Amino acid sequence: MLIEELDKLKIETLKEIEYVQYDSRKDLAEIKVKIFGKNGALTVLSKGMKDVDPQERPRVGALINDVRKSIEEKFSDKENEFKARELNEKLENEKVDITEPSKGQKKGAIHPISDVIDKMIDICVKMGFSVVEGPEVESDYYNFEAMNIPKNHPSRDMQDTFFINENILLRSQTSAVQAREMEMRKPPFKIICPGKTYRNDSDSTHSPIFHQLEGLVIDENVSMADLKSMLTILMKRLFGEDTSIRFRPSFFPFTEPSIEVDVSCPTCHGKGCGLCKGTGMLELLGAGIVNPKVLEMAGIDSKKYRGFAFGFGLDRTAMILNSIGNIKYLYKNDIRFLEQMK
């Protein structure tokens, strides 16, 4: 009799627990009371043990325990199921619109010219170059005469210069640091000098103030081939591995031989586009072997030492790297322009 009731209770209760829906999950607690409470069904049935034949008691006791355990497990399973679902629902409710704007201070941006200078410095320092600076308001001597450009020489026409007076001017080229460094340093050395330069010239492609990066290597045995290798590496690091360079003859009073260096257009990779005007190449810098006269003037023995020098236009490099169409943008400092440097 008791055994049957216990079986029945187990089956019915398990079924009842099973049927409890998530929405009416509070019912679980009521069922619990109904079974295990002071007057709960199992509690009441357990009390019936005293009327059971003593020989049967162990069997009935085991059965009671089994029923209790089964029901408790069922409760626990069901509760876990509901908890998991509750958690999922909570997480679901906490969902945010991930496209809402981010919070906190927005980042600013570097100026394109600083960006190019930083990149070039990093590349060149690894190649053994040290970074130096020189005055922008410079003497005629260092800007011109020490660079083998004597007063009243036709080479002076190559640059329109801002003068302060007869002997002081705004440097028209970062080459002005060359002689200063040569006088100060003992070869061998490798230096680069980034900085502002000035020319009395202003139109759609020229700004009276612009930036150059000068490079100078003085050593016992350097050649045009070193210059070619060095510039090739620099250009590849700057514009990408598939970049190549080409030499063309040119003239600078402070180098001999002198060359212009064309760089394969990073936009079209030499195929020809608007940026390179269909030529596939961009004229980016001048370079050459340091004229022995320049070495001698700076007190370096030109029989023992030789060097090469190169000069970049940084504005143009920055414009190419960032597809900037107008040089005037570089100095307007319009936030709408600078924002695009992020």
Place this chain on the structure above:
Amino acid sequence: MKITYNWLKEMVDINVSPEELAEKLTGAGMEVEDIVYQNKHLHHVVVGKIIKIEKHPEADRLVVCKVDIGQGQVTQIITAATNVFEGAVVPVSLEGADLVNGIKISKTKMRGVESFGMFCSGEELGIDENYFEGAGVNGILILPNDLKSGTPVEDALMLNDVVFDVNITPNRADCMSVIGIAREVCALLGKDLKKLNLSYDIDVYSKDVIRNFVNVEINTPNCFRYMAGAITNLNIQRSPLWMRARLNAVGIKPINNMVDITNYVLIEIGQPLHAFDKDNIGGGQINVRQAKEGEKILALDHSEYDLNEDIMVIADDSRPMVIAGVIGGMDSCITDKTTTCVLESAVFDLKSVRITSRNIGVRTDSSARYEKGVNVANAEMGIARALHLVCKLKCGKVVRGVIDICNKKNDVRDIVCSVKLINDILGIEVPTTEMVRILNSLGIETKALGDKLNCKVPPYREDIENDYDLAEEIIRLYGYNHYDSIEYKLFDKASVTEGQNHPRLSLEREFRKSLIEQGFYENISYSLVPGDINKKLMLDEDENKLVKIANPLSEDISCMRTSLAHSLLENINYNISVGNKELRIFECGRTYKAKTIPLNELPIEKNVLAIAVCENGFDFFNMKGVVEKLLAFTSVQYSLERSKKSFLHPGVSADVVVDGQVVCSFGKIHPVVAKNYDNPENIIYAEIDTEYLAELPVKVRNVKAISKFPIVERDLAVIVNEDVTVEQMLSSIKSSCGKLYFSVALFDIYRSQSLGDDKKSLAFKIKLSDMEKTLTDEEVNAVMKKVLKALTFKHGAVLR
């Protein structure tokens, strides 16, 4: 410089197209910037003869012409021109012609009558009266009768050359001429230069010799050579079409035969010449000398110039006739009436001509050549070529003899150079035979002897002095394309050097990164500013002496900036004007201050970092935070003082001071300055001496031990007068805590009417700790009592 293809062909057998030639010249360093075909707008324009003219049946102003256009073809053309007549020979543009003024010719009907082309005026062919007689009339160009119908007009008018515009580098003065470029072409094509005809006939029937006409004296060191010849029985007239064609092609206006000859030689040989009217040379005396102060000259450009001792002149016995090498004078120039002329072929010091040209502000084709340097040997070739042309053009009789005073040696120079050195310079191996071949092709007679090259450099190559110069000659003709395929050999024979960034640039990079993280945009502004910068920033003129440009482009950029505040305030103004708001900007740049005025030494250039913010809610203390973050990158130990910067608000600004030196100032922009820049008042600015900070020793940290025992926290709020600073309070609290001090921080400031107008409540969080034990309440209370007592005693604080 402009030269033409046909002119070059007269000197070299050119077997390549104009385009190929241009490419080769560019490849060798003579950059051809432009190639212009003269006949570009003359296709389908031919010589025609008007056979018959009839009235247009429907239009009074038009006539219908039957025109013979050669090869038996007669076409019909309607014209409104009134200067045409039966039998007139005229240029006829036919269907397909694309004229210089943009008119494209096609078959049309005019009031029902067909017209198959158009007659052309000189202007429509791109020529003027100087070039061709009749080309300047307002109407159709009437051509000479003897031209054959059907002849292309480009041939009839000699407009069939190809013009090159070549960029000659300053070292190649010898290439400022057709013959100079021709020499390069010879080297490039492996051809020989054809001999230029320099022979001329002397007037053998006359007993006159040159000395009877003129005497020359050189009284200045700036004239290297002076040659003079004379021509009698001058017959001034239009020069022949072939000569006009050449001059016209290179952009020189034909004038008359004698002037045209001088210009022709200028272009062909690069030798400027000058022709004097012999009758206007006072005393028959040519005196090359420096001008005297007070002398004047009326020049060929109709301007009068005041002369001085820096200017060289060609004078007669009393007055300057020519500004030497630059421009001739009106009084002595040849005219239609001149019968006898003296022809000058001279060489002047390039510096002297350059100074003169700058001095009077005149540049001519002549001065352009002299400034670059004319070789002494050129004078001789120039005068001979001119006299040859005088005979050829029959414009006069050449007098026996030429005066020649030469003060400068001009020989072939011997240079011995090393094959190994040249290859070491180039870094590639050029075969010795190639070196010899190239140098010889350039007219540098070269023989190889082991490692040595014995070179004989011709006088006109004054630019070649040493191995390096010869290396350049060799490689530019051997071809830079030999470098295209070399393997990397970066510094394989050179020393290893350690690369280092500049300390200040490294620090700026840290600062830049931090500022960008905090939302700042980097600016780079013009360091050239207007002259009123000090006034606008209320800066002391004496401490901020301006570096002024003597030749500024405009007043806006006439001085070097004395402060970056100017740049950032301008940038803020610009950004606001274009609608940009919330501005956080900075710039790393220099200021420039003269030591003395006028400048007798280089000014002081100083690198600073300037920061400016114009943003709602961003105040002095926000900027203080920005500054603190940056200074924390360095080992600087500093204190704050009220700032004396003229352009900052005196009450809302601070100086960061180290050993009495201000290394940073920050604060609100002075309202007057904000107004001067037309900016809002709420601009917060900072500037940091990055040079000073970059020089500091590296930051060394000194980490203190942390107690095992708990830290005790107590809050303390007191009321003090407004003039008591937080800094003073913090310092008093710290010293009163004694050795139990761990930290103290202000966490609240409260002001209200109930406290009183000049009162504020300050709340501090004080942390105490002991390395040895856990602090008891009694110990803590004792310290807090001491703190309060000190605050009350020193600062009049009242517990709140």
